[in-house]
Amino acid sequence: MTASATTLTPFGQDVLQGLSQPQPTLNSKWFYDERGNALFQQIMRCPEYYLTGAEAEIYRSCAPALLEELDGAPFDLIELGAGDGSKTQLLIEQFLAAGARFAYRPIDLNAAALAEVRDLIGLRWPKLEFQAIQGDYFEALDRLGRSTGSRRRLVLFPGANIGNFHPGEAVRMLERIRGFLAAGDLLLTGFDLKKDPAVILAAYNDPTGHTAAFNLNLLHRINRELEGNFDLDHWRHWETYNPATGAACSYLLPTSAQEVTIRALNQTFTFRAWQAIAVEISQKYSLREIEGMAEAAQFTCLRHLQDARGYFTDSLWRVPTH
Numbered sequence: 001m002t003a004s005a006t007t008l009t010p011f012g013q014d015v016l017q018g019l020s021q022p023q024p025t026l027n028s029k030w031f032y033d034e035r036g037n038a039l040f041q042q043i044m045r046c047p048e049y050y051l052t053g054a055e056a057e058i059y060r061s062c063a064p065a066l067l068e069e070l071d072g073a074p075f076d077l078i079e080l081g082a083g084d085g086s087k088t089q090l091l092i093e094q095f096l097a098a099g100a101r102f103a104y105r106p107i108d109l110n111a112a113a114l115a116e117v118r119d120l121i122g123l124r125w126p127k128l129e130f131q132a133i134q135g136d137y138f139e140a141l142d143r144l145g146r147s148t149g150s151r152r153r154l155v156l157f158p159g160a161n162i163g164n165f166h167p168g169e170a171v172r173m174l175e176r177i178r179g180f181l182a183a184g185d186l187l188l189t190g191f192d193l194k195k196d197p198a199v200i201l202a203a204y205n206d207p208t209g210h211t212a213a214f215n216l217n218l219l220h221r222i223n224r225e226l227e228g229n230f231d232l233d234h235w236r237h238w239e240t241y242n243p244a245t246g247a248a249c250s251y252l253l254p255t256s257a258q259e260v261t262i263r264a265l266n267q268t269f270t271f272r273a274w275q276a277i278a279v280e281i282s283q284k285y286s287l288r289e290i291e292g293m294a295e296a297a298q299f300t301c302l303r304h305l306q307d308a309r310g311y312f313t314d315s316l317w318r319v320p321t322h
Contacts, residue, residue: 005299008264008265009225011030011046011221011225011226012105012110012225012226012264012265014026014027014030015030015222015226015262015265016265016267017160019262019267019277020267020269023276023278024269024271024276024277024278025276025277025278025279026218026252026255026277026278026279028164028250028280028281029136029164030218030221031214031215031217031218031280032083032109032110032113033110033217033221033225034112035217035220035221036214036217036218036221037083037084037110037112037175039210039213039217040214042208042210043070043112043206043210043211043214043257045205046208046210048059048202048203048206048207049203049206050199050203050309050311050312051159051160051192051203051311051312052087052159053307053310053312054089054309055087055158055159055160055190055236055312056086056087056314057307057308058306058307058312058314059087059088059090059091059314060090061305062091062188062305062314063090063091063094063095063098064094064098065316066091066154066186066188066316067095067098067100068315069186069302069318070100070152070154071307072153073152074086074101074102074151074152075100075101075102075151075152075153075154076090076102076103076105076144076151076152076153076154077092077095077096077102077103077104077105077108077154077156078105078106078107078141078144078153078154078156079104079107079155079156079158080107080137080140080155080156080157080158080161080177081107081108081137081157081159082106082107082108082113082114082117082132082156083108083110083113083159083163084113084116084117085106085116085117085120085121086116087158087159088104088106088156089120089124090116090158090159091125092104092125092126092128093122096117096125096128102129102154103128103129103130103131104121104128104129104130104131105130105131105132105133105144105241106132106133107132107133107134107137107140107141108132108134108259109134109135109136109137110134111134114132114133114134115132115293117132118130118132126213128172137173137177138176138221141177142306144180145180146179146180146181146182146184147180147181147182147185148238149182149183149184152184152186153180153181153182153185153186154185154186154187154188155177155181155185155186155187156187156188157187157188157189157190157191158188158190159190160188160190160191160192160282160312161190162174162189162191162283163192163281163282163283163284163285164280164281164282164283165281165283166247166281166283167283167289167293170283170293171268171293171296171297174187174189174262174293174294174297174299175296175297175298178297178298178299181319182319183319183320183321183322184319184321185318185319186316186317186318186319187299187316187317187318187319188305188314188316188317189314189315189317190312190313190314191284191285191290191310191312191313191314191315192282192283192284192285192311192312193284193285193286193287193306193310193311193312194243194246194284194285194286195284195310195311197241197243198235199311200241200248200284201239201240201241203250204239204241204248204250204282205237205239210234210313211239211250212237214250214280215250215252216232216235216237216252218252218279219232219235219252220232222262224265225264226262226265227263227264228260228261228262228263228264229261229262230258230260231258234254234255234256234258235252235253235254235255236252236253236255237250237251237252237253238250238252238253238276239251240253246283246284246286246289247281247282247283247284248281248282248283248284249278249280249281249282250278250279250280250281251277251278251279252276252277252279253274253275253276253277254271254272254273254274254275255273255274256273257270257271257272257273258270259271260269266290283316287304287313290304290313290315293311294315294317297317298319299317299318299319299320300318300319301315301316301317302316302317302318303315303316304316
């Protein structure tokens with residue numbers, strides 16, 4: 001008998017729903033437990049993983065462009081998926097040095113990550129108005145409420161997190177974010193750009209095995225939090241990249257037939273040998289495609305802020321004033 005969805009944690013609900021599909025899936029938003037955060041820190045230090053360094057390069061230089069668009073108005077700096085907030089600190093430092101008047105409101109599912117950000121902000125900038133909000137993006141935005149237009153909003157959606165959604169889903173998500181904004185508010189979204197497929201594939205399949213461990217940690221988490229019995233010795237990480245569609249996809253593959261019981265779900269799942277569990281999409285875009293998304297989500301694309309190699313862009317959009 002399957003556990004009632006109402007008695008499960010959100011993590012349990014997602015696992016039950018995902019593994020019950022004909023094509024099993026696990027939602028990548030659950031990567032970031034304590035062990036997952038530590039593994040991702042290792043990934044970010046890998047030379048092959050260019051995304052973090054490229055966006056940090058952009059954040060070191062983009063504050064003047066953002067403040068120019070804000071035109072001296074006080075604003076709320078809202079970050080979706082803040083993590084440890086390390087890149088955003090680069091912006092905060094420049095904003096404060098320029099005398100900007102703003103409050104910082106990071107949003108993340110992970111309470112430990114938000115506590116780390118809170119401690120760091122308290123240490124470095126104790127006078128900065130700060131409000132951490134734990135929850136998924138839209139739960140947190142619901143708590144903040146819709147913009148009244150009396151105070152500008154600058155929403156950060158960093159780290160190519162928008163790439164974790166298929167393009168159609170990404171547009172719908174951006175439309176939902178727009179619903180919380182008023183005319184003149186800004187959205188800065190990180191997009192990983194299409195490039196040499198070998199560069200992309202190496203970023204998600206590092207030779208040290210950190211990415212494999214990071215993805216397989218989802219099964220560890222199910223075992224620990226939901227009383228599963230995945231035998232990780234018989235599972236493998238596999239990465240693909242399709243340059244025609246721009247989709248980099250991560251899978252977990254059983255190397256032999258498996259029968260897995262997850263006690264918290266009162267459910268047993270069977271997997272054929274090499275039957276893939278899809279765990280992540282990392283969609284790559286061209287600048288033209290990004291501009292098309294802005295238009296589809298009813299934003300005005302103001303500018304693309306890119307790193308020196310042209311690997312990554314933070315695209316700045318504004319809610320039209322008419």
